[in-house]
Amino acid sequence: MNSTPVLLTIAVLGGTGKEGKGLAFRWAKAGYRVLIGSRIPEKAKATALDLLNRLNGNAFIEGTSNQKAAGAADIAVLTVPYAAHRETLESVKDALYGKILIDVTVPLVPPKITKVQMPPAGSAAQEAKQYLGENVQVTSAFQNISHEFLLRDEPIECDVLVTGTSKEARTETLKLVAAAGLIGWDAGPIENSVVIEGLTSVLININKQHGVSNAGIKITGVSRES
């Protein structure tokens, strides 16, 4: 009997962009089936081909529309600028029915991106939860991971704090954090995402002051062995 675990299909909505492409690379490298989503399917196909070439063809990555990617996936990841958050959610709401959405969005309000400016719902992830309703589990993760390092095959010195609407959804998300080569922590209910989304502006602030791009966070005082 073949005991090889069947890995999930992950849709990266807005996966043509900086953060989504980097995450897609890491999950495809780990053996997951990855669907790049875009408003423009041709753009998604080009990103998928580029990632496939980076992995010497040893991966499953395809590009399609955000709607088709969300519909065909087991779990979806949203990586679009905050300005496109609601519009993208509207376009995939039906396709996400019964699934988990991992929201990576940071509600930055340019030009003052070093200042925390949270939306009335509390956070982008809480807005997603409100809009998608009870039939979609929403988690929030990866906001503090700079895209600059995701496409490189080297360790990233930053932990991932995961919040979400259920323990089960957070556990599934933490599996994908580990698959991306990162250390993750269950940071509790989705309401706590305000802290983690807000922390991104703090890290951008520190980056600017020190002329770097990789300020990060690490949880201390707990064993880092999984």
Ligand SMILES: NC(=O)c1ccc[n+]([C@@H]2O[C@H](COP(=O)([O-])OP(=O)(O)OC[C@H]3O[C@@H](n4cnc5c(N)ncnc54)[C@H](OP(=O)(O)O)[C@@H]3O)[C@@H](O)[C@H]2O)c1
């Ligand atoms: N970049 C980072 O290092 C980083 C780190 C942590 C968290 N984040 C968060 O992750 C999210 C994505 O960041 P990113 O840097 O990857 O963004 P990005 O490269 O600027 O955009 C990502 C994708 O979103 C889609 N998009 C852009 N503008 C849009 C619009 N007006 N309407 C609809 N779709 C639009 C585009 O996809 P299509 O044109 O293909 O549809 C684009 O490729 C943001 O919320 C960001 O705060 C980013």
